Amino acid sequence: MKKITKSEIRAVVDESYEKFKDEVGGKNADYIPFLAGVDSSLFGIAIALPDGDIIEKGDTSYVFGIESISKVPTAILAMEHYSAQEVMQKIGADATGLPFNSIMAILLENDHPSTPLVNSGAISAASMIKPVGDSDAKWRAITGFMAELCGSELVLLEKLYESESETNYNNRSIAWLLKNYDRIYDNPDLALDLYTRGCSLGVTARQLAIAGATVACRGVNPTTKKQVFKAENTTKVISLISTVGFYEHTGDWMYESGIPAKTGVGGGIMGIVPSGATPGGFGIAAFSPPLDSSGNSVRAQSSIKYIAQRLGINLFDSQEIVIEK
Numbered sequence: 001m002k003k004i005t006k007s008e009i010r011a012v013v014d015e016s017y018e019k020f021k022d023e024v025g026g027k028n029a030d031y032i033p034f035l036a037g038v039d040s041s042l043f044g045i046a047i048a049l050p051d052g053d054i055i056e057k058g059d060t061s062y063v064f065g066i067e068s069i070s071k072v073p074t075a076i077l078a079m080e081h082y083s084a085q086e087v088m089q090k091i092g093a094d095a096t097g098l099p100f101n102s103i104m105a106i107l108l109e110n111d112h113p114s115t116p117l118v119n120s121g122a123i124s125a126a127s128m129i130k131p132v133g134d135s136d137a138k139w140r141a142i143t144g145f146m147a148e149l150c151g152s153e154l155v156l157l158e159k160l161y162e163s164e165s166e167t168n169y170n171n172r173s174i175a176w177l178l179k180n181y182d183r184i185y186d187n188p189d190l191a192l193d194l195y196t197r198g199c200s201l202g203v204t205a206r207q208l209a210i211a212g213a214t215v216a217c218r219g220v221n222p223t224t225k226k227q228v229f230k231a232e233n234t235t236k237v238i239s240l241i242s243t244v245g246f247y248e249h250t251g252d253w254m255y256e257s258g259i260p261a262k263t264g265v266g267g268g269i270m271g272i273v274p275s276g277a278t279p280g281g282f283g284i285a286a287f288s289p290p291l292d293s294s295g296n297s298v299r300a301q302s303s304i305k306y307i308a309q310r311l312g313i314n315l316f317d318s319q320e321i322v323i324e325k
């Protein structure tokens, strides 16, 4: 069993911040024009602990675009509205090994969009959210659930939403291609718009850490103490994150960090340290806009990896198993 003190965590977070705050490399996403204009020097790290305490450093209250990290709450909500099994049947749970917006991935596996954590599967998951056909009510369900997961409301970044809606031609193709394969369970344009709006929600590193901790704590938000999703869906969502959280670089990430994490092109990363790996489990998030070639924040990756190594946390290493006679 692993024991870590809060002061150790605090010291390692501070160290990591100092070590990587001047790291250069990567560049802001520019295929969504709004994101190109965000200050590249922003950097924050936050950890949410199972008792609700937050350890944070840097720009942890800066509101940035959640982008693909929104795929996680939508996937959980689809499991809640149907079941983990039905999400598996309707969407799948397989890594594509290809970029997040790949059309090729859909063509290669035309019997399902692979996983709710790439664009195709996320648009499909948005189409599943109930009540089908009612865009406003679906939006309320998604944003309501995200607020419960993060412990506070997320606000729509209108300018980001506009910017993304005006330029999302690739995602429009995905929505209609999925319709062709009967993998859209509502109107394709409605599902695409919900997906785009979900990506355009503003979030802070602090909120992401709380959302990560809620997943780590089997659906109980450690700051509000509320059970916000069924405990039984925890292993399912963590398995999705572990297999495709970094798209085509997920294997490299898991090999180097040992922390299941989900990235977004807004520069955020939400990591989950499940309770199997440390008592209670916790959430770890970092944010900085410059990205590597597959759309993952450079400074956020470096800092989370460093913290995991210094604390000796690794999903594949830390479970205590006692085999009794």
Ligand code: GLN
Residues within 6 Å of the ligand: 066, 067, 068, 069, 100, 101, 119, 164, 171, 196, 199, 263, 264, 265, 266, 295
């Ligand atoms: N909204 C973005 C897109 O669909 C999200 C991509 C991401 O964060 N990887 O392209």
